Amino acid sequence: MPIQRYSRQRELIYQAVRDSRAHPTAEMIFNQLRPENPHLSLGTVYRNLDQLSREGFLTRMPFPVERYDACTDPHCHLRCEKCGAVSDLPLPYAPGLDAEAAALQPGTLITRHDLVFYGTCPACREAPESEVS
Numbered sequence: 001m002p003i004q005r006y007s008r009q010r011e012l013i014y015q016a017v018r019d020s021r022a023h024p025t026a027e028m029i030f031n032q033l034r035p036e037n038p039h040l041s042l043g044t045v046y047r048n049l050d051q052l053s054r055e056g057f058l059t060r061m062p063f064p065v066e067r068y069d070a071c072t073d074p075h076c077h078l079r080c081e082k083c084g085a086v087s088d089l090p091l092p093y094a095p096g097l098d099a100e101a102a103a104l105q106p107g108t109l110i111t112r113h114d115l116v117f118y119g120t121c122p123a124c125r126e127a128p129e130s131e132v133s
């Protein structure tokens with residue numbers, strides 16, 4: 001693939017995310033750009049989004065997090081950015097945050113919040129070379 005086209009697609013994809021307030025998925029970007037860019041593939045969109053995220057231009061939001069938690073009371077989580085491990089973080093749930101959020105979004109009923117902290121777990125910090133996924 002010529003470098004010119006590669007960077008043009010990258011710019012197109014980046015602009016589409018910047019112009020959106022929907023926190024779009026790769027599929028949303030693809031469906032939006034495809035009509036005017038018939039040569040664009042979903043793989044290219046994924047690749048560019050991944051690269052833009054690695055370079056710090058985009059924040060990757062892991063929704064939905066396909067994990068299951070038997071503890072259904074609201075609580076915070078800690079996610080290791082290297083191995084993906086998720087653990088509970090015993091921070092007290094802050095109901096006041098829900099009220100603050102509701103005040104910022106008039107007309108919206110806030111029922112709860114879900115806090116995830118990101119970092120590197122002890123095992124991954126001891127083995128900095130092994131990036132599992």
Ligand SMILES: [Zn+2]
Pocket residue numbers: 080081082083084085120121122123124
């Ligand atoms: Zn880890």
Ligand SMILES: [Zn+2]
Pocket residue numbers: 069071075076077087088
């Ligand atoms: Zn949990």
